[in-house]
Amino acid sequence: MKVSEALRARISVRAYKPDPIPGALLREILDAARFAPSGGNLQPWRVIAVAGAAKDAVIALAKANLPGDVGKRFVYPPDLWEPYRSRRFKVGEEMYALLSIPREDKAGRLKQFMRNYEFFGAPVGLFFIIDKRMGYGQWAHLGMFMQSIALAALERGVANCMQECWATLRTPLAAHFGVGETEMIYCGMALGYADEAAPINTLRSARAGVDEIAEFRGF
Ligand SMILES: Cc1cc2nc3c(=O)[nH]c(=O)nc-3n(C[C@H](O)[C@H](O)[C@H](O)COP(=O)(O)O)c2cc1C
Numbered sequence: 001m002k003v004s005e006a007l008r009a010r011i012s013v014r015a016y017k018p019d020p021i022p023g024a025l026l027r028e029i030l031d032a033a034r035f036a037p038s039g040g041n042l043q044p045w046r047v048i049a050v051a052g053a054a055k056d057a058v059i060a061l062a063k064a065n066l067p068g069d070v071g072k073r074f075v076y077p078p079d080l081w082e083p084y085r086s087r088r089f090k091v092g093e094e095m096y097a098l099l100s101i102p103r104e105d106k107a108g109r110l111k112q113f114m115r116n117y118e119f120f121g122a123p124v125g126l127f128f129i130i131d132k133r134m135g136y137g138q139w140a141h142l143g144m145f146m147q148s149i150a151l152a153a154l155e156r157g158v159a160n161c162m163q164e165c166w167a168t169l170r171t172p173l174a175a176h177f178g179v180g181e182t183e184m185i186y187c188g189m190a191l192g193y194a195d196e197a198a199p200i201n202t203l204r205s206a207r208a209g210v211d212e213i214a215e216f217r218g219f
Contacts, residue, residue: 006151013159013190014115015198016122020051021158021191026124029156033148038141045145046129048177055125058176062117065172071110075164083208091205098199116165122192127166127173132184142186153191163188
Protein backbone atom coordinates (compact mmCIF):
# COMPACT_ATOMS: atom_id res chain seq x y z
CA MET A 1 0.00 0.00 0.00
CA LYS A 2 1.32 3.45 -0.92
CA VAL A 3 1.75 5.94 1.91
CA SER A 4 -0.80 8.35 0.40
CA GLU A 5 -3.29 5.52 0.05
CA ALA A 6 -2.72 4.53 3.66
CA LEU A 7 -3.29 8.12 4.81
CA ARG A 8 -6.68 8.09 3.06
CA ALA A 9 -7.57 4.55 4.14
CA ARG A 10 -6.94 5.06 7.86
CA ILE A 11 -10.20 5.77 9.61
CA SER A 12 -11.41 5.54 13.16
CA VAL A 13 -13.04 2.13 13.44
CA ARG A 14 -15.74 1.90 16.10
CA ALA A 15 -16.90 -1.74 15.76
CA TYR A 16 -14.60 -4.77 15.79
CA LYS A 17 -14.66 -8.49 15.31
CA PRO A 18 -13.67 -10.39 18.46
CA ASP A 19 -10.70 -12.08 16.73
CA PRO A 20 -7.57 -11.66 18.85
CA ILE A 21 -4.41 -9.84 17.79
CA PRO A 22 -1.45 -12.13 18.47
CA GLY A 23 1.20 -10.59 20.72
CA ALA A 24 3.79 -11.07 17.98
CA LEU A 25 1.73 -8.99 15.55
CA LEU A 26 1.28 -6.17 18.05
CA ARG A 27 5.02 -6.24 18.71
CA GLU A 28 5.64 -5.98 14.95
CA ILE A 29 3.35 -2.93 14.72
CA LEU A 30 5.09 -1.20 17.62
CA ASP A 31 8.47 -2.14 16.20
CA ALA A 32 7.59 -0.36 12.95
CA ALA A 33 6.06 2.67 14.67
CA ARG A 34 8.94 3.33 17.05
CA PHE A 35 10.79 4.97 14.16
CA ALA A 36 8.40 7.94 14.39
CA PRO A 37 10.33 11.22 14.64
CA SER A 38 10.59 13.30 17.81
CA GLY A 39 12.43 16.50 18.60
CA GLY A 40 15.92 15.73 19.89
CA ASN A 41 15.01 12.07 19.43
CA LEU A 42 13.51 12.15 22.92
CA GLN A 43 10.92 9.54 21.98
CA PRO A 44 8.68 10.91 24.72
CA TRP A 45 6.26 8.01 24.77
CA ARG A 46 5.49 4.80 26.53
CA VAL A 47 2.69 2.36 25.78
CA ILE A 48 0.78 -0.14 27.85
CA ALA A 49 -1.09 -2.73 25.80
CA VAL A 50 -3.94 -4.73 27.29
CA ALA A 51 -5.73 -7.82 26.00
CA GLY A 52 -7.77 -10.62 27.56
CA ALA A 53 -8.09 -10.43 31.34
CA ALA A 54 -5.94 -7.25 31.47
CA LYS A 55 -8.35 -5.56 29.05
CA ASP A 56 -11.38 -6.81 30.99
CA ALA A 57 -9.89 -5.32 34.17
CA VAL A 58 -9.63 -1.90 32.50
CA ILE A 59 -13.21 -2.13 31.26
CA ALA A 60 -14.32 -3.00 34.81
CA LEU A 61 -12.29 -0.07 36.15
CA ALA A 62 -14.10 2.22 33.73
CA LYS A 63 -17.50 0.95 34.82
CA ALA A 64 -16.63 1.50 38.46
CA ASN A 65 -15.04 4.93 38.08
CA LEU A 66 -16.75 6.80 35.27
CA PRO A 67 -18.31 10.02 36.54
CA GLY A 68 -22.08 10.44 36.19
CA ASP A 69 -21.63 13.34 33.79
CA VAL A 70 -19.24 11.43 31.50
CA GLY A 71 -21.26 12.31 28.41
CA LYS A 72 -20.73 16.00 29.11
CA ARG A 73 -16.97 15.90 29.59
CA PHE A 74 -15.10 16.98 26.53
CA VAL A 75 -11.46 16.99 25.69
CA TYR A 76 -11.80 20.10 23.52
CA PRO A 77 -11.55 23.70 24.71
CA PRO A 78 -14.83 25.02 26.11
CA ASP A 79 -17.07 27.08 23.79
CA LEU A 80 -15.31 25.78 20.71
CA TRP A 81 -15.14 28.45 18.00
CA GLU A 82 -15.32 28.31 14.22
CA PRO A 83 -14.33 26.52 12.10
CA TYR A 84 -13.69 23.84 14.74
CA ARG A 85 -17.18 23.91 16.22
CA SER A 86 -18.86 23.13 12.90
CA ARG A 87 -16.36 20.43 12.01
CA ARG A 88 -16.94 18.67 15.30
CA PHE A 89 -20.73 19.00 14.99
CA LYS A 90 -20.71 17.64 11.44
CA VAL A 91 -18.75 14.47 12.16
CA GLY A 92 -20.85 13.78 15.25
CA GLU A 93 -24.12 14.21 13.39
CA GLU A 94 -22.88 12.07 10.50
CA MET A 95 -21.89 9.30 12.88
CA TYR A 96 -25.18 9.25 14.77
CA ALA A 97 -27.14 9.48 11.50
CA LEU A 98 -25.48 6.24 10.37
CA LEU A 99 -26.68 4.66 13.59
CA SER A 100 -30.15 6.25 13.32
CA ILE A 101 -29.76 7.88 16.73
CA PRO A 102 -31.39 11.33 16.56
CA ARG A 103 -30.23 14.37 18.54
CA GLU A 104 -33.15 14.11 20.96
CA ASP A 105 -32.19 10.54 21.90
CA LYS A 106 -29.63 11.58 24.50
CA ALA A 107 -29.69 8.15 26.17
CA GLY A 108 -29.06 6.43 22.84
CA ARG A 109 -26.14 8.71 22.05
CA LEU A 110 -24.67 8.23 25.51
CA LYS A 111 -24.99 4.45 25.16
CA GLN A 112 -23.05 4.59 21.91
CA PHE A 113 -20.42 6.89 23.46
CA MET A 114 -20.01 4.42 26.32
CA ARG A 115 -18.88 1.77 23.82
CA ASN A 116 -15.61 3.71 23.93
CA TYR A 117 -15.04 2.27 27.39
CA GLU A 118 -15.28 -1.26 25.99
CA PHE A 119 -12.80 -0.43 23.21
CA PHE A 120 -15.75 -0.82 20.82
CA GLY A 121 -15.30 -4.59 21.16
CA ALA A 122 -11.66 -4.53 20.00
CA PRO A 123 -9.40 -7.29 21.34
CA VAL A 124 -6.58 -4.89 22.24
CA GLY A 125 -6.39 -1.56 24.01
CA LEU A 126 -3.33 0.67 24.10
CA PHE A 127 -2.62 3.44 26.56
CA PHE A 128 -0.16 6.19 25.72
CA ILE A 129 1.87 7.62 28.53
CA ILE A 130 3.86 10.85 28.60
CA ASP A 131 5.91 12.47 31.33
CA LYS A 132 3.94 15.37 32.81
CA ARG A 133 7.05 17.54 32.66
CA MET A 134 7.07 17.45 28.88
CA GLY A 135 5.87 20.49 26.91
CA TYR A 136 3.64 21.11 23.89
CA GLY A 137 6.41 19.98 21.55
CA GLN A 138 6.76 16.54 23.07
CA TRP A 139 2.98 16.09 23.14
CA ALA A 140 2.96 16.67 19.39
CA HIS A 141 5.70 14.08 19.01
CA LEU A 142 3.65 11.53 20.89
CA GLY A 143 0.92 12.16 18.32
CA MET A 144 3.34 11.25 15.55
CA PHE A 145 4.02 7.97 17.29
CA MET A 146 0.31 7.27 17.55
CA GLN A 147 -0.32 7.97 13.89
CA SER A 148 2.65 5.75 13.04
CA ILE A 149 1.04 2.93 15.00
CA ALA A 150 -2.24 3.52 13.17
CA LEU A 151 -0.51 3.29 9.78
CA ALA A 152 1.71 0.33 10.66
CA ALA A 153 -1.41 -1.46 11.92
CA LEU A 154 -3.38 -0.59 8.80
CA GLU A 155 -0.64 -2.08 6.63
CA ARG A 156 -1.20 -5.35 8.49
CA GLY A 157 -4.98 -5.24 8.18
CA VAL A 158 -5.43 -4.05 11.75
CA ALA A 159 -7.79 -1.14 12.38
CA ASN A 160 -7.79 1.34 15.23
CA CYS A 161 -9.61 4.13 16.98
CA MET A 162 -7.70 6.66 19.02
CA GLN A 163 -9.53 7.27 22.27
CA GLU A 164 -8.95 10.42 24.22
CA CYS A 165 -12.12 9.63 26.12
CA TRP A 166 -9.94 7.60 28.48
CA ALA A 167 -8.56 10.93 29.75
CA THR A 168 -11.64 11.07 32.00
CA LEU A 169 -10.13 8.14 33.89
CA ARG A 170 -6.54 9.37 34.04
CA THR A 171 -6.21 9.15 37.81
CA PRO A 172 -7.69 5.66 38.40
CA LEU A 173 -5.90 4.33 35.31
CA ALA A 174 -2.56 5.68 36.52
CA ALA A 175 -3.10 3.95 39.86
CA HIS A 176 -4.27 0.75 38.15
CA PHE A 177 -1.20 0.56 35.92
CA GLY A 178 1.17 1.88 38.57
CA VAL A 179 2.66 4.49 36.26
CA GLY A 180 5.45 6.69 37.60
CA GLU A 181 4.83 9.76 39.76
CA THR A 182 5.75 12.09 36.93
CA GLU A 183 3.84 10.21 34.24
CA MET A 184 0.33 10.64 32.95
CA ILE A 185 -1.92 8.64 30.67
CA TYR A 186 -2.74 10.80 27.69
CA CYS A 187 -4.92 8.70 25.43
CA GLY A 188 -6.14 5.23 24.63
CA MET A 189 -6.42 3.35 21.36
CA ALA A 190 -8.60 0.42 20.34
CA LEU A 191 -6.87 -2.02 17.99
CA GLY A 192 -8.39 -4.95 16.16
CA TYR A 193 -10.02 -6.28 13.03
CA ALA A 194 -12.79 -4.05 11.71
CA ASP A 195 -16.33 -5.36 11.61
CA GLU A 196 -16.87 -4.44 7.97
CA ALA A 197 -20.63 -5.02 8.23
CA ALA A 198 -21.12 -2.44 11.00
CA PRO A 199 -22.81 0.73 9.69
CA ILE A 200 -20.68 2.95 11.96
CA ASN A 201 -17.57 1.85 10.08
CA THR A 202 -18.91 3.32 6.85
CA LEU A 203 -18.32 6.81 8.26
CA ARG A 204 -15.86 8.79 6.17
CA SER A 205 -15.20 12.13 7.82
CA ALA A 206 -14.64 15.23 5.70
CA ARG A 207 -11.50 17.36 5.67
CA ALA A 208 -10.91 21.00 4.96
CA GLY A 209 -9.36 21.54 1.55
CA VAL A 210 -5.71 22.49 1.11
CA ASP A 211 -6.58 26.14 0.46
CA GLU A 212 -8.38 26.32 3.78
CA ILE A 213 -5.46 25.06 5.82
CA ALA A 214 -2.40 26.19 3.86
CA GLU A 215 -0.89 29.38 2.52
CA PHE A 216 1.52 29.27 -0.35
CA ARG A 217 4.04 32.08 -0.34
CA GLY A 218 6.81 32.55 -2.85
CA PHE A 219 5.69 29.80 -5.23
C1 LIG B 1 -5.92 11.90 19.71
C2 LIG B 1 -7.27 11.48 19.24
C3 LIG B 1 -8.22 11.09 20.18
C4 LIG B 1 -9.48 10.63 19.77
N1 LIG B 1 -10.38 10.20 20.70
C5 LIG B 1 -11.54 9.61 20.31
C6 LIG B 1 -12.41 9.02 21.25
O1 LIG B 1 -12.19 9.08 22.46
N2 LIG B 1 -13.50 8.37 20.79
C7 LIG B 1 -13.80 8.29 19.45
O2 LIG B 1 -14.80 7.67 19.10
N3 LIG B 1 -12.98 8.87 18.53
C8 LIG B 1 -11.87 9.51 18.92
N4 LIG B 1 -11.01 10.04 17.99
C9 LIG B 1 -11.32 9.91 16.57
C10 LIG B 1 -11.72 11.22 15.91
O3 LIG B 1 -13.05 11.53 16.20
C11 LIG B 1 -11.49 11.05 14.39
O4 LIG B 1 -10.12 10.90 14.16
C12 LIG B 1 -12.01 12.19 13.55
O5 LIG B 1 -13.39 12.35 13.67
C13 LIG B 1 -11.66 11.98 12.08
O6 LIG B 1 -12.17 10.75 11.63
P1 LIG B 1 -11.26 9.59 11.06
O7 LIG B 1 -10.27 9.20 12.12
O8 LIG B 1 -12.22 8.47 10.76
O9 LIG B 1 -10.55 10.10 9.84
C14 LIG B 1 -9.79 10.57 18.38
C15 LIG B 1 -8.83 10.99 17.45
C16 LIG B 1 -7.59 11.44 17.88
C17 LIG B 1 -6.57 11.87 16.85
